[in-house]
Amino acid sequence: MRSGPRRPRGRFRRANWPAGIAATIWLVIVVVPLYSLISATLTDRASYLENGPLSLPESPSLDSYRTVIEGDFFTYLTNTLIVTVCCAALAITLSVTVAYTIVRTRSRTSQRFFQLFLLGLAIPSQAIIIPVYWIITEIQMYDTLAAIILPTAAFSLPVSVLILVGTMRDIDEELYESMALDGASPTRMLIQLVVPMSRAGISTVGVFSALGAWNGFLFPLILTQSQETKVLTLGLYDYVGEFRTDIPSLLAAVVLSIVPIFTAYLFARRQLINGLMGVGGR
Incomplete structure (x- = not known):
């Protein structure tokens, strides 16, 4: 019989790379539109047209929300x-x-x-x-x-x-x-x-x-x-x-x-x- 403590089963599992890659791709598909939506609301119209939808807001502001609420x-x-x-x-x-x-x-x-x-x-x-x-x-x-x-x-x-x-x-x-x-x-x-x-x-x-x-x-x-x-x-x-x-x-x-x-x-x-x-x- 083998002496010593047994390793618990399932501690070391083989990585499921295809599932991880698919999950990452799906995360990007979901996150990018949400990021584009939120970042666009924090910039002004001129900066949005100049820099594009995926750029970071240069000077974030809530002017768009204020315009909507007013x-x-x-x-x-x-x-x-x-x-x-x-x-x-x-x-x-x-x-x-x-x-x-x-x-x-x-x-x-x-x-x-x-x-x-x-x-x-x-x-x-x-x-x-x-x-x-x-x-x-x-x-x-x-x-x-x-x-x-x-x-x-x-x-x-x-x-x-x-x-x-x-x-x-x-x-x-x-x-x-x-x-x-x-x-x-x-x-x-x-x-x-x-x-x-x-x-x-x-x-x-x-x-x-x-x-x-x-x-x-x-x-x-x-x-x-x-x-x-x-x-x-x-x-x-x-x-x-x-x-x-x-x-x-x-x-x-x-x-x-x-x-x-x-x-x-x-x-x-x-x-x-x-x-x-x-x-x-x-």
Whole structure:
């Protein structure tokens, strides 16, 4: 027998050079655009055009951020927050009730209704923008935030219903039966059983619909026109002119518009991943 202390296994492992090289390349791909974005916001327009996007700021300043804040940025931010919160609330409320009905009814009609919802996944918003514009103008909602909220929430419903149907199908049938024996109504089952056990899916729906509303461009572009109803995606055009573009201020507005939704994602990322894992259902 060999005497002496044994070396613990796994202490000396062979270096995985291909993985290290691939990780380094990916790190460069991610870091360089972020560096270019941040450094551009800390320089003035003349220096940016003269030195290029990858140069270090000669005299860093926050003038670009000051220009954005002193403009109409907070008006655009407020409009975007209103649209985002309303779209997320509508998507959650409607998709929870629709998914619950589909899961609990189990009739051929409900399944056909579910398939009809899934057809919405194949319809791009660009294909129906003219009918949407006609409807919005006919009901006299043009150039209002509601004109953005309603179609944006509608287009988030197919994915939202798909996610929640998969989540609700994973709830044990015995739980429904035990509540039914206690005399619980379908509404009580929804509120006290389904909603608490579907929190991951509901969080996923909220984040998904909020991201779609926050980044939406087509509906705000077509269905609004005044300065008071602009959202962030349209407000970025304030720094793009016919003969010049203030790139540092434009990128500063981009950075400021990213911060709220990125912060929300950091707090909800776990629920988002858990909800997406349950899309398949049983």
